[in-house]
Amino acid sequence: MxxxxxxxxxxxxxxxxxxxxxxxxxxxxxxxxxVQYAVTIEMTDVTFEPDHVTIIEGETVRWINTSQVTHTVTADSGLAVDNSNVILPRGAEPINSGSLAPGEIFDYRFDVPGLYRYFCVPHEAAEMVGEVLVETQN
Ligand SMILES: [Cu+2]
Known part of the structure; x- marks a missing residue:
């Protein structure tokens, strides 16, 4: 709070x-x-803050690792232990930032509308999961 x-x-x-x-x-x-960052998401010790954001197609989201540990932004069911931690809209490519050390940034532009659910590879078991809802531009 x-x-x-x-x-x-x-x-x-x-x-x-x-x-x-x-x-x-x-x-x-x-x-x-x-580039206009629609939203910035912080990667804290084991959470994405905020863990759910809504943007418009074509907008870019920026993740910043503000913690002292390494994180990833991953929406690839091939890398998930639990497939329910990954949702990709039809036609969207898998996402994987790779390792993000403390202080590092990852930008991703969402061109395919729909709901994305992603997780952090090292902290999947700790339920470090987030969602991006990409709405269609009218
Ligand atoms: Cu993590």
Missing amino acids: KYCNILILSFCLFTLISCNTNDTETEQLSENDT
Whole structure:
């Protein structure tokens, strides 16, 4: 709950900062087609925070390992002990970040809409599992 409050606070702060940014800067960003991270997910000791996010197709999710241990972002049933920890929409390629050391980042652009469920290879048994719901752009 305390963590939740920090998240909400960070979001408010971010919104505040975004509002202060002048219009020219905002236009430049969209003109240059800079990658917009729809959401950032933290990899804590044995969790993805938040563990469920919703984005629009074509958006990129960024994972940051903020813990002191190695994690992965993996949606490949061939690498899962329990197949129920992997869901891929029809036509979507398996995902595997490989080992992410503390401080490392993994970006992934979701082009196929649907529900994705992924896990962390070293912490599958600890139920380090997350979901990304990719909605169709209207
Ligand atoms: Cu892990």
